[in-house]
Amino acid sequence: MExxxxxxxxxxxxxxxxxxxxxxQICPACQESRPLFVKAAAYGAYDGGIRELIHLLKxxxxxxxxxVLGRMLAEAIQKLKPIADSILVVPVPLHSSKRRERGFNxxxxxxRAALKSHDFGSELGADVLERxxxxxxxxxxxxxxRIENIRGAFRVTHLTKVAGRTVLLVDDxxxxxxxxxxxxxxxxxxxxxxVWVATVARTLKETxxxxxxxxxxxxxxxxxxxxxxxxxxxxxxxxxxxxxVLVLNASYExxxxxxxxxxxxxxxxxxxxxxxxxxxxLHAARLALRVPSVIRLLEYxxxxxxxxxxxxxxxxxxxxxxxxxxxELLPSGELTLDHVVPRSRGGASSWENLVACCHACxxxxxxxxxxxxxxxxxxxxxxxxxxxxxxxxxxxxxxxDRWRKYLFY
Ligand SMILES: [Zn+2]
Ligand SMILES: [Zn+2]
Numbered sequence: 001m002e003x004x005x006x007x008x009x010x011x012x013x014x015x016x017x018x019x020x021x022x023x024x025q026i027c028p029a030c031q032e033s034r035p036l037f038v039k040a041a042a043y044g045a046y047d048g049g050i051r052e053l054i055h056l057l058k059x060x061x062x063x064x065x066x067x068v069l070g071r072m073l074a075e076a077i078q079k080l081k082p083i084a085d086s087i088l089v090v091p092v093p094l095h096s097s098k099r100r101e102r103g104f105n106x107x108x109x110x111x112r113a114a115l116k117s118h119d120f121g122s123e124l125g126a127d128v129l130e131r132x133x134x135x136x137x138x139x140x141x142x143x144x145x146r147i148e149n150i151r152g153a154f155r156v157t158h159l160t161k162v163a164g165r166t167v168l169l170v171d172d173x174x175x176x177x178x179x180x181x182x183x184x185x186x187x188x189x190x191x192x193x194x195v196w197v198a199t200v201a202r203t204l205k206e207t208x209x210x211x212x213x214x215x216x217x218x219x220x221x222x223x224x225x226x227x228x229x230x231x232x233x234x235x236x237x238x239x240x241x242x243x244x245v246l247v248l249n250a251s252y253e254x255x256x257x258x259x260x261x262x263x264x265x266x267x268x269x270x271x272x273x274x275x276x277x278x279x280x281x282l283h284a285a286r287l288a289l290r291v292p293s294v295i296r297l298l299e300y301x302x303x304x305x306x307x308x309x310x311x312x313x314x315x316x317x318x319x320x321x322x323x324x325x326x327x328e329l330l331p332s333g334e335l336t337l338d339h340v341v342p343r344s345r346g347g348a349s350s351w352e353n354l355v356a357c358c359h360a361c362x363x364x365x366x367x368x369x370x371x372x373x374x375x376x377x378x379x380x381x382x383x384x385x386x387x388x389x390x391x392x393x394x395x396x397x398x399x400x401d402r403w404r405k406y407l408f409y
Contacts, residue, residue: 007025008025009025009026009027009030010025010026010039011026011027011030011034011035011037011038011039011040012027012029012030012035012039012040012174012177013040013041013042013174013202014027014029014030014177014202014204014205015204015205029143029177035177035180035181035184036181036184036185036188036195037169037180037181037184037194037195037196037197038194038195038196039080039196039197040174040177040180040196040197040198040199040202041076041077041079041080041196041197041198041199042076042174042198042199042200042201042202043072043073043075043076043199043200043201044072044200044201044202045201045202045203045204046173046175046201046202046203046204047201047204050072050200050201051201052241052261053065053068053069054069054106054172054173054200054201056264056265056268057069057106057109057110057172058102058106058172060265062265062268062269063104063109064268065268066106066109066110066112066113067113067117069110069113069172069200070109070110070111070112070113070114070115070116070117071113071114071117072200073110073111073113073114073170073198073199073200074114074115074117074118074120076198076199076200077114077118077120077168077170077198078118079198080168080196080198086121086122086123086165086166087120087121087122087123087165087166087167087168087196088122088123088125088128088161088162088165088166088167088168088192089111089115089120089122089123089124089125089167089168089170090125090126090128090129090167090168090169090170090183090187091105091107091108091110091111091124091126091129091169091170091171092107092129092169092170092171092179092180092183093105093107093129093130093131093154094107094131095131095132095133095134095135096131097134098134105126106172107170107171107172108126110170110172110200111124111126111170112124114170122168125158125161125162125167127157127158128156128157128158128161128162129154129155129156129157129183129186129187130154130155130156130157131153131154132152132153132154132155133152133153135149135150135153136149138150138175138176138178138179143176143178146176146178147178147182149178150178150179150182151182153182154182154183154186155186156186156187156189156190159190159191162187162190162191162192163190163191163192164191164192164193165191165192165193166192166193166194166195166196167187167192167193167194167195167196168195168196168197168198169183169184169187169195169196169197169198170197170198170199171197171199172199172200172201173199173200173201173202173203174197174199174201174202174203175202175203176203177197180197183195184197240260240278240280240281240291241259241260241261241264241291243259243260243278243280243291243293244257244258244259244260244400245257245258245259245260245262245263245278245292245293245294245295246293246294246295246393246397246400246403246406246407247263247266247272247295247296247297248275248294248295248296248297248406249296249297249300249301250296250297250298250299250300250301251300252296252406254390254393254406254407255297255301257393260278260291260292263292263295264291264292266295266297267292267295270298271297271298271299272295272296272297272298273295273296273298274290274292274294274295275292275294275295275296275406276292276293276294276402276403277290277291277292277293277402278291278292278293278400278402279291279293293400293402293403294402294403294406310349310350310351310354312337313332315337315351315354315355315356316332316335316356318351318356318381319355319356319381321335321356322356322378323335323356323357323358323361324338324355324356324357324377324378324379324381325338325355325357325358325361325365325370325375325376325377325378326358326360326361327378328358330358334358334359335356335357335358336356336357336358336359336362337354337355337356337357338354338355338356338357338361338362338365339353339354340353340354340355340369340370340377340381341353341369342366342367342368342369344367345367345369351381351382351383352380352381352382352383353381354381355377355381361375390407393407394407394408
């Protein structure tokens, strides 16, 4: 999670190829039609750890993420030096239906956090702008379609607050600048002297179509082409977010394994606390988020005897991908499920009657009982209960010493 580096457009912040842009570094889109805002600044690229943090806030409703993002936004605001001394900070609004669904407007939370972390001598105008109709996602639309999609979607509610003021429009992400441009148009029409834009993140041309954050090929390529020092931290952050975390019940009984990303959400939401850390940090502005290795739920949860759904995947997991007749360990694709008591003889599809089986054993068993086919089960099949899960946890925890005291006793 690093601030933007390298050559960017002086107006909108889009990455420009050094040498190809005009002398004062203005991107082709801004040269073609000047945005209605003076300048847009972002803290970093919409990628890696920053994207994870924004998703935590927007989609997992982890409100404390706004504090970190707010500090990043404050840095973006500081890049906009020419701003006047009394500015009106206006978060880009959500449509009321969206706001109800999410419970908050993330732009407003981030703006509040930014103003709390740094005194800009500004006033927050959270209700100055209103989104009067819901708009479809801008993704995949052409530039004219985007302009058409967003045109007339906003309204100024307090004309007197805006007249003659220098306005700072803030949002979590600047994608194409179309939304910021439309908000600027409406604010200028309402009498604003000038409009500046600050966001936490900005999508950059070379990375904007990449949706899988684990795929760093394009990113590394971009870094190589533009000679900017990005990628390494974000790559390790991505790995850290997917590291396995052991989940303990309030009683310290191990109950599950989840990805670090999920564990961090549980800790930030106050549902669990970190018992062990894995030694990695997620690096953000003036903040290092410690990645947990073991977390413990703060309230005891009764775990039902059978915790997993009956599925082919879980049967294979229970039987450890081993044919229960010949004992051969095989990839999932080379195993089938065998009804111990054949279906034709009333055998049920249940935990107790289904076992992992190789194709050869399955063929020779046919519609017979194991004894009739001269075959013997390696062990009696049981429901995939806590005991079996613990075996899986032990397998996964072998590489992590911090799990030992909770699993091996
Ligand atoms: Zn530009
Ligand atoms: Zn077999």
